[in-house]
Amino acid sequence: MAWRFAASKFKNTTPKVPKKEETIFDVPVGNLSCTNDGIHASADFLAFHIEGEGGKLGVLPITAKGRRTRNDIGIIAAHGEQVADFGFLTFADELLATCSRDEPVKIWKLSRDHSPKLATEIDVGGGNVIAECLRAHSTADNILAVGSHGSTYITDISTGKTAVELSGVTDKVQSMDWSEDGKLLAVSGDKGRQIVVYDPRASMEPIQTLEGHGGMGREARVLFAGNRLISTGFTTKRIQEVRAYDTGKWGAPVHTQEFVSTTGVLIPHYDADTRLVFLSGKGTNKLFMLEMQDRQPYLSHVFELTLPEQTLGATIGAKRRVHVMDGEVDTYYQLTKSSIVPTPCIVPRRSYRDFHSDLFPETRGAEPGCTAGEWLNGTNAVPQKVSMAPSQSSSSPPPPEPVPTPKVAQTPAPVPVPTPAAAPRPMSNNNSSSNNVPSVQEQHSVPKKEEVRELDYRPYEKENGVHTPNAETNSTQGNSSPISTISPEPVTIVKPASTPATDSVSTPSVVGPAFGKKVPEQPPVNFRKPIGASNRVPLSQRVRPKSCVVGQITSKFRHVDGQQGTKSGAVFSNLRNVNTRLPPESNGVCCSNKFAAVPLAGLGVIGIYDVNEPGKLPDGVMDGIFNKTLVTDLHWNPFDDEQLAVGTDCGQINLWRLTTNDGPRNEMEPEKIIKIGGEKITSLRWHPLASDLLAVALSNSTIELWDVANAKLYSRFVNHTGGILGIAWSADGRRIASVGKDATLFVHEPASREQRVYERKTVVESTRAARVLFACDDRIVIVVGMTKSSQRQVQMYDAQTVDLRHIYTQVIDSATQPLVPHYDYDSNVLFLSGKGDRFVNMFEVIYDSPYLLPLAPFMSPVGSQGIAFHQKLKCNVMAVEFQVCWRLSDKNLEKITFRVPRIKKDVFQDDLFPDSLVTWEPVTTGTKWMLGEQAAPVFRSLKPDGVFSSIPRAITASVRHSEMPSSSSTTNSAAQTPSTSVTHSTTEKHHHHQHHQHQEPTSVPTPSSRNMQSCGVESTQQPDRKQVSIQYSEEEGSEYFTDELDDVDDEIDDAAAAARAAENIRIPACLLQTAAQKSEEEDEYDVMETYL
Structure with missing residues (x-):
């Protein structure tokens, strides 16, 4: 069983989203409706769909960067109708094959100096075949497979004739792929529900017919991955599905995995050297990286990347073009409606000075294993493998850099290297004289060392009451460079002595100041002081821990691990009749430190379950409290674990008193009933500091503040012109934010004498659902909503400005159900999950670029109906748990604990647990708060008694x-x-x-x-x-x-x-x-x- 603990070298492969200047932008792609991958890459060129009439493709050199308009790219007028499929030949980087439904298959020859030229045409099947897709052979030269309706054709490009015709496919062929040894051909047909496998030289009939996906999607994909066959399609519920089959024993899939509910198929790609599988959601902004394994789980999670824009197409680059001296094992190309984003996938290592041979085994060379005729006659020779070490000579020289032409304008290098030699990655060194520069082929890429970045939680200095971030911060770009809060001291570049040119590259030495001066000694500072009710401080002055990493800013919580169900020791099973039709403004399930409340089907039925006694629920009728009308929202009193507030559609609030000694709860009556009026209640929110104070949002665009102990209305304010979608209190309880169907964000100060109101219009596109909350010590207002194209996004606004200035927007994914957010004030972690989602996306929120630091997502095998979080008091801090919640599915209510992997659990982790915001004890009463008492939040250390702290x-x-x-x-x-x-x-x-x-x-x-x-x-x-x-x-x-x-x-x-x-x-x-x-x-x- 030692294999379980032997981590793969590529398990920590991380894609690094490039800066804008490193991408290709302003490309005229537009909105595509194609059924192919949209973009393909060879070692020399990129070919991709562009907007316009007819079947046109755009072509750019693989090294192109920067702005590329329509006049700057090569255009192939391939066909009269839309291009059905296209792809480069495996062993000819300059040859591109295209097919359409109205014309024969065409082979185009690309050039950096001239316009694309038509090399040859192939009339597949005598010219009466409607070509749907194509795939070049993996080992033989000039062999091309072409798929049509019910048949597949093997053609010899060198002769222009069809060699073999294969039958047995139902409906049209949607995808094809050759095995790595070139012997087998897999074809996906019948809208992904059928997968057939051929041995084209042995039989014209399939040797295997596999059951595909249950759903009828517009697209499907099939891909060989070593000794596995991967298929992507949809389930009957329109959920993206991946299936893996064992090529050694055909039959049922050995691995099945579901992803997101959407209409776009997952585009798969496979790297045989690293065994990494790339899954790109078409029409979404998600990239899933998995690793193919020989044991369960056959597809192991590696990384999930949220991309800035929607994916219209995707491919991976040629292995010969990766920058091995940067630890780059693959390059992922994303095609969006206006850009091409090359994303390097890097394996983290301490140093990249030396070539890491364990990361770069010998890869397939550029020469074919055999010719078309030899393969058709039974030869199974495979291409020779070549070393990727920079010092080793490859089978073919790398292509030269593109020469500027009137068609493709290239940006000149800052300092051109005076040598005619070619290299895949030329270097320019401004500190070296021209007579000491070695040839470009001998140079190695020297990785640029990045400086230390720190997350600074201090209150930012303000000018005229307006937040002024660093000058380098770009508040509108999600991929701007992380900003360092350290001003590094100047460094001296020491040039080496002039020596004759050798085979090695002389790297300038970077020398920093020596630590020779005496550092003044001062006593250590114990900054973790327990803060009680007698010592309250504003949130803006709260002392927080600081993350410090090398290079890109990352979070201390980035490796968060979620323990689910039986692993966390608590699950309620045999749950039935869960209400799945609650209004979108309601979170559904909620929990206190004692109970969990689950809305059930029926007229206002709510099941109550003791969180300390999980287990299988008895058969029969589900017990619960009856509200006798439809429930719209429900919340436990944060200061009373036994009081539940339930809002109804008839304008009535029912307050229930629930204990562990209750009898049959279906016979209970509410402790108190507060009749608001005839309007439907849409949202309820308890005040975070004052007891018995409840904010109520009504369907008539009104927000009311009620003293539930005395059934007294304190205040009412009307600002929205449409229904209210969500409300939230600030952590200090002085402000309440609301977002409504009028797409407007309001921030109210109900306790102030002036009743100040701040307004921001047009904060959401789709008014179907939205949520709002405060973050970063109440300095940021976060709005979670959707676009008209069903993109779920997070928007951030500055709560310290009068106009609620927009700071940042990030698209999370695409789905039909809205996201429900939860924010942890202590860790600054934002949890995002929607109804039906299998994932819980997590981000650490910071008050500077990049604003949202992604954490490892939590994934469950089944979708959820809602998630309810406990207060911080329920976390086992010695197990490094920083959040505990209950996740509701159709049949279970299971506990999930989120923790950070740490080895030393015998000490209190101060860097993860600052003094916690006390949300379980009131600071004042609602009456005193409404009279103007300035109550400040209370913070308290979570460190247990007798436990050592990790800081001192x-x-x-x-x-x-x-x-x-x-x-x-x-x-x-x-x-x-x-x-x-x-x-x-x-x-x-x-x-x-x-x-x-x-x-x-x-x-x-x-x-x-x-x-x-x-x-x-x-x-x-x-x-x-x-x-x-x-x-x-x-x-x-x-x-x-x-x-x-x-x-x-x-x-x-x-x-x-x-x-x-x-x-x-x-x-x-x-x-x-x-x-x-x-x-x-x-x-x-x-x-x-x-x-x-």
């Missing part, structure tokens, strides 16, 4: 030396501080996680200041963590070792070895700090691999 613990570093030599007074004084120690051990290596915070340059810390704790030393100067150095001195001089954070462990070993020969040694506190943090990140990395 000292950083220890292992130095392999029998006895620590004497050092300077500065080093000795630092070693004597209580929070910094150096141990002498030859066997142990201690890794302690440190929580870093940045402190304003002031002598008196404030609650809003960012403290920095680095090895027990509080410093007002931010160390340059991009350059980490070790200094040691010898009798005759000193030497400096510099490296970057990725090689910290290697530098520590070098320093320890140098200590054995040196008289004095000093390891800076910053290095110890970064080494400990790096070790902790590696622990998370390994645990993440095990969990996935």
